[in-house]
Amino acid sequence: MAPTNDTAARPSGHQQLLRAIVRWVLIVHAALLVVQPFIAGTMLDGRSAGAQAWHLNIGMALPAIGFLQIVVTLLAWRLARWPQGAFTGSIAVWLLELAQFFIGYLGLPLAIHIPLGLLLIVAGVGMAYYYSYRAVPDAQEPASTPAEARPN
């Protein structure tokens, strides 16, 4: 019987664990982003004394989890054949989140803070959907021989 490549293609236990961690980080990150405008609305309504503190605390947690996402997507890309796009996208989202934090913290115009917040929600939820809800195709490994590179 001809040897198959199935074992090589199937992710190992460690790779599956890493992929599961990436999925959960993406989902928690997206959920925290989605919560922010609701808290901001409560803050503007002036009905909850704690709303501003929650918006600030989640605002600090977001760049932290964004950085964690960079680390785990980097590890997953290098060690678990996860697509590189998740890593590059995470860097972009993290940089925007840092900007968003300082725009809010320094009281810079809401005309920038709110649209950027919405953009971040679209990016965060989009990444969580694309890379964790859908089945993620394995990153292509370079074929070692021309025969392997030929499509079936």
Ligand code: HEM
């Ligand atoms: C669509 C999403 C968001 C909306 C609508 C929103 C809205 C607001 C509003 C209305 C304020 C009060 C500004 C003022 O009083 O002058 C604020 C402050 C702030 N926002 Fe956001 N925000 C959003 C997302 C975010 C995100 C994603 C972060 C962090 C990455 C963030 C971090 C902050 C910070 C640090 C403050 C200052 C809080 C303080 O000084 O106590 N916001 N935001």
